[in-house]
Amino acid sequence: MGTSMQEAAEALKSVLRTLKGRKAAVLGHMRPDGDCIGSQVALCRMLTAAGVDAVCVNRDRVPPNLSAYARGVTFIRGSDYGENDRLAVAVDCADASRIGTELLARFPEGLLGNVDHHASNPGYAVHNAVVKDAAATCHVLAACAEMIGLEVDAATAKALHLGILTDTGRFSYSSVSPELLELTARLLRKGADPAEANFRVFEQESRGKLALTQRFLASLRFHDGGRICSGEIRQADYAATGTTKEDKEGLVEFPRSVEGVEVAVLLEEGADGIRGSLRGRDPRLRLDQLAGKLNGGGHMLAAGFNMLGCSLDRDRDRIIGQVIEHVRERAGK
Ligand SMILES: [Mn+2]
Structure with a gap:
């Protein structure tokens, strides 16, 4: 699934047309990041300015360092969402399941809109504004807003910039x-x-995050001659450092930054299995396809997967083995 910015603008226009006189729920993904919150805030504000009653609904909370961007917009936790007359528009969700299955189930008639930039997005809504070579969902929204004349005030501009800033590193x-x-x-x-964005996103780290980073760095291992580097986080690491899974954000950039490393892997062991993050620098390695083999998806250079029922001690070698095999196949050596 993927369209041009012009087609995305048409799709967004159709979403707005359908929302006339109706109410909207702007849905983000689990563990929201800067592009997710930025695009939810921006779309919610643009819809409100166009006369649509809109709120944001998320399975998880808005990260505290991003809460300033959410000011003036109603964010509802999925578990507190009790309405049934809002039409749903998802932003920054590669797949509808990224919304969270329980929250998604509150919209049995499906999703009206899908605004995104993930290459693997299958186009799961009635109107899909998916531009796969866009830098961020906020990029899609900002460009479409200009094309169809949606109002972008200072707070909306800040939110759009936030998403572009974070998704472009x-x-x-x-x-x-x-x-x-x-x-x-x-x-x-x-x-x-x-x-302000740089301060809020990159200069508000807790001491706990620093301690978690130390543990993650200590876990790094190199594979296949050094072109793959993996690191791990266990629940005990969060407990020992007073952090949460939100704090793993950005850690995978450390192995990615090492000379000779082509694929960086972060494996996080949770109560229900292993979540993985993959980062690379060569699009030919197609990390989205690698993630697909591991029950995940994403971009060519940044993808993720979720392996329910797996544990690090039992399944680490098998997962890393699949990464090695995929990289060898794609690199042709
Ligand atoms: Mn994004």
Whole structure:
């Protein structure tokens, strides 16, 4: 699934048309990140400005360091969501299951809209605004807002900038184009604040996060001549450092940054199984396809998977073995 920005704008227009006189629930994914919160806030504010009663609904909470962006927008936890007359629009969800199965079940008639940028997005809504080469869901929303004339005030511009900033690794990935920087410049003119965003996202780490980072770094292991590097987090690491799974955000960048490493792997053991993150720098390695073999999906350079019922001690070698095999196949050596 993937469309041009122009087609995405048409899809978003259709969503707005359907929402006239109706109420909207803007849904994000589990463990929301900057692009998820940014696009939920931005879409919710744009819908409200267009006269639509809109709220955001998430399985998990808004991360505390991002709560300033959510000010003025109603965020409801999935477990507290009791309404049944809102039409759902998902943002930044590669697959509808990313919303969380219990929350998704509150919308039995399905999803009206799907705004996203993941290559693996199958187009699960009535109207799909999925641009797979866009840098962020906030990129899709910002560009579409300009094309169809949706209102972007200062708070909306800040939210859109937040998502672009975080999903491009502070404007450093190959997804950054002159057009994206020009679009971002227009967001800055509308009130987006790079210094504030940088402070909130990257300079508010807790001491616990630092301790968790130390543990993660101590767990790093190299495989296949050093082109794969994996690290682990167990529930005991969170308990010992007073952190939560939100704090693993960004850790996989450490192994990814090492010379010679082509694929970085973060394995997190939870009560119900292993969640994995994959990061790379060569699109030919197709980490989205690797994640697909491990019950997951995502982008070519950044993907994730979820293996229920697995444990590190029992299944680590098998998972790493599949990573090695995939990388050898794709690299042709
Ligand atoms: Mn995103």
